Amino acid sequence: MEPVKVGLLGLGTVGGGTVNVLARNGEEIARRAGRALVIAKAFTRSPDKPRICDLSGIEQVTDPWQVVNDPQIAIVAELIGGTDIARELVLGAIERGKHVVTANKALIALHGNEIFARASEKGVMVAFEAAVAGGIPIIKVLREGLAGNRIEWLAGIINGTGNFILTAMRDQGRDFDDVLAEAQRLGYAEADPTFDVEGIDAAHKLTILAAIAFGIPLQFDKVYTEGITRITQEDVRYAEELGYRIKHLGIARRRENGVELRVHPCLVPARRLLANVDGVMNAVVVKGDAVGPTLYYGPGAGAEPTASAVVADLVDVVRTMTADPENRVPHLAFQPDALSDLPPLPMAAVETAYYLRLRVADRPGVLADVARILADENISIEAVIQKEPQPGQTDVPLIFLTHRVREQAFDAALARITALDSVKAPPYRIRLETLE
């Protein structure tokens, strides 16, 4: 089948990330979508600017309407941002019968009602997973994964810049202005940080989440919005002392007579997972009446995390364009004739670190014997715990943590350790993963 031709509007962070992800994972994505995707044409205002991506094979144009008007292009990905020209281009693409994928939260929050109505009339899709919480598929989760629930409330850390600032204020005892300046140097915050630190960006996203959760229209102007600029180091410390952490949350709650829509700083009990979401990461807690509390966590911004959501939307659209409805999503994600024969590996080939618990005779030289056997197999030791014997006992626990090693080598060492005279009970080992 012919590849599906995609037109990009914008070659900045998200556009560049999208080009890179499609180039790197194109084959795997085609196995999932049932059809290849190619970026045929890309609009950029400044064609000579250095890019994060390789543009070979992509026609660059400096007039965005050359993308929107191209009859070869089936899907337009709007990655410019803002609400002026983006709105016109998206409506123009819909008018011409093209499907649209967008990462533009302001556009959806402010003009979504209009855009969706036009798309329904024209029978085209408008997908916007990348507009909220970057790579976390929270739109799909709410629209489809939790479709059986009456959503009671949701609360999210949906602005990475704000969370980066609050995390640094807590971890490093620094003041708001100081951390903001660093965030600007690192590129996490804009030169004009108003959208992030005053909560406007989060309010755009909350508008979208609340509409999907409760089945209400998009109504950005009804969101109460308060930023984080007045939080002091003192507040951060008192919150800790009281068992809380300060997070900047978007909260939507269903009440009997209406819905609460609010973005503001919030104390959260320190033991909650949401209180432990740090740095630029995002997370959304959704409470459904059937499922109970659920949480979705991941990078909320950045080139490739956002591109992950853009490409997921492209795959969604391509699957719908290409497959019979019943086979839209393959059972095992990949097309049945495109499964891989990558073999499951034997445990001997697995690489992991280990915790090893021994019970050994309480006499000199035992630790040296065990350490020698581990060294013989090239197993590095990360930590050792040796305890004094309990009254009346002649043997003691001896605990090792190792660095990563092949299980085959560890098992060989373990067999020799088990055979030592000084080892008094069958050893027990637990694998250790740092999950990085």
Added chain:
Amino acid sequence: MEPVKVGLLGLGTVGGGTVNVLARNGEEIARRAGRALVIAKAFTRSPDKPRICDLSGIEQVTDPWQVVNDPQIAIVAELIGGTDIARELVLGAIERGKHVVTANKALIALHGNEIFARASEKGVMVAFEAAVAGGIPIIKVLREGLAGNRIEWLAGIINGTGNFILTAMRDQGRDFDDVLAEAQRLGYAEADPTFDVEGIDAAHKLTILAAIAFGIPLQFDKVYTEGITRITQEDVRYAEELGYRIKHLGIARRRENGVELRVHPCLVPARRLLANVDGVMNAVVVKGDAVGPTLYYGPGAGAEPTASAVVADLVDVVRTMTADPENRVPHLAFQPDALSDLPPLPMAAVETAYYLRLRVADRPGVLADVARILADENISIEAVIQKEPQPGQTDVPLIFLTHRVREQAFDAALARITALDSVKAPPYRIRLETLE
């Protein structure tokens, strides 16, 4: 449009939960799906057994083939479990052109390849979100939400019973056998706990997750499986001492020459979110090459959490049966003509708790004055921090935490507090949510 008729196989925990969720949320679900769902017929072996759900309007039958053979029924929900009769019934339903929704992980892990092949031939859908991690929509996340990624690895707490036991061993210093007995009393563990504590249930689920993540066939027999029965209180304590927690994980990792598929106890750094997933909750970390690390958390079992996933699958099927492909999922989750006019509430009507930071004169009676104003507005105080003045300062910080109250009442109190002579700087308040 006619409602879609669903036939249930099984009226136990998950079947009963599904009946309840559809009864309670039926109107909202129809607004999402574009069409009503009704359970027309339900098979149960023991029609006189007490149920957790109201069965009025549902025809009960004691022969499951009466459900499968009923030409009125468009979707069969298989909620019996096990692999013998369930396999025959599912294949029988597919043969008769019915769509299938199942919560049966063993069935999919062991017979999925056969079932999916038959379903594709017959052009029917087989959905199985409820088979892994209960109400967490992890299948949809992997198949669709992360479709742009090359998945590098995933690691999950995917057996609630095992996690309940390990959590209690850590928090309460109890031994495995003791906690297992309690889990059995509470209904979290079966009389024969082998499937849970030996990792077989987790291996079924890991088989499914790995196939979807990597595009490999289902191959349960290749999963290395080790249980938690040999973990002692000693191990739990040493792990803590070293900065780790012990979790029972299912891990699938892509390597150059193959895939690791393994279920075993694992030390995880204590600061990781996954290490802080406690009790019967489940969570899966997925590392994609574009998105980075993401985490999905929620209840992994139980009547309604599992029903949440069953009903989401039913909605998926109904949307595909009913809508044009382009309009399969409404933009805002609910059908455009079925949005709600639930109004956004003014902040004055919001109920929340508050942190209040004051700077007050260091003299007797100030705390009493503020407390009196709060009491006048019926605001209960949860905690107070009053600090000594710094050398050379005449005013001191005074911090309050309040219980939940209407914002209107809090604002009224705050205006009076701000006007006090003894209050030396503009007060600052942060809302507080327990997220329960």
